[in-house]
Amino acid sequence: MAKKEMDVVKGVDLKRYMGRWYEIACFPSRFQPSDGVNTRATYTLREDGTVNVLNETWSGGKRSYIQGSAYKADPNSDEAKLKVKFYVPPFLPIIPVVGDYWILHLDHDYQYALIGQPSRSYLWILCRQPHLDEEIYNQLVEKGKEEGYDVSKLRKTPQSDSPPEQEGPQDTKGIWWIKSLFGK
Numbered sequence: 701m702a703k704k705e706m707d708v709v710k711g712v713d714l715k716r717y718m719g720r721w722y723e724i725a726c727f728p729s730r731f732q733p734s735d736g737v738n739t740r741a742t743y744t745l746r747e748d749g750t751v752n753v754l755n756e757t758w759s760g761g762k763r764s765y766i767q768g769s770a771y772k773a774d775p776n777s778d779e780a781k782l783k784v785k786f787y788v789p790p791f792l793p794i795i796p797v798v799g800d801y802w803i804l805h806l807d808h809d810y811q812y813a814l815i816g817q818p819s820r821s822y823l824w825i826l827c828r829q830p831h832l833d834e835e836i837y838n839q840l841v842e843k844g845k846e847e848g849y850d851v852s853k854l855r856k857t858p859q860s861d862s863p864p865e866q867e868g869p870q871d872t873k874g875i876w877w878i879k880s881l882f883g884k
Contacts, residue, residue, distance in 0.1 A: 706816065706847050709803045712780040714751065716810045717803075718743045721826040723857045724812075724837065735759050737858040741826065743770070753784055758864065770801060780806070805843050814840045816849065823849050830859035 723739040736757040744752040751770040756763055768786035780803035788795045800817035807813075812832055815824040825832070825840050845851045 704848065706802065706818065707804065709780040709806050710778045712803055712806060715745060718745050718751070719828070721813070721828060722830045722859055722863070724825040724827050724832045724859070725854045725856045726824045727822050727853045728855045738860055738863050739857050740863065763864070773800070804847055805840060812836060812840065814843055816844070816847065820849050823851070823854065825854070830861065830863050
């Protein structure tokens, strides 16, 4: 039985979507540090309309990060289907890795979001705050289930009450981000 076409949010205002998002839960990947905490993404709109993506996590007290760019898959569509491109390895920009970033749900105030992609191998729940109301969390999980995701794979990401402000000691092994994002 073919899975139904995924519902993707339409008419997202990218300017409002910019800024910092905390990872509340995701499908874990064997490449991602299992002890990663305070994982977050920061999006910044560039003058050319593309988005700078900074993904960060802390593991063993060290900050791992990777930067990339995002852009609309189809500039003429109002669907929130983005492509995200990273260069592998992060400090040697040679091989771009491209993946899908589909916004499946976004509240009116742009405070929480459900992100997936067509293969349904990855799912993220993001929030502007490090903690998300349980009732809203459950609604987003339910939405993921309706869209054909195996939500039993969702794992909550530990977030501290006071997230790290500054960029901590750097760990340049940013490769796990790419592998976990795109299952490479």
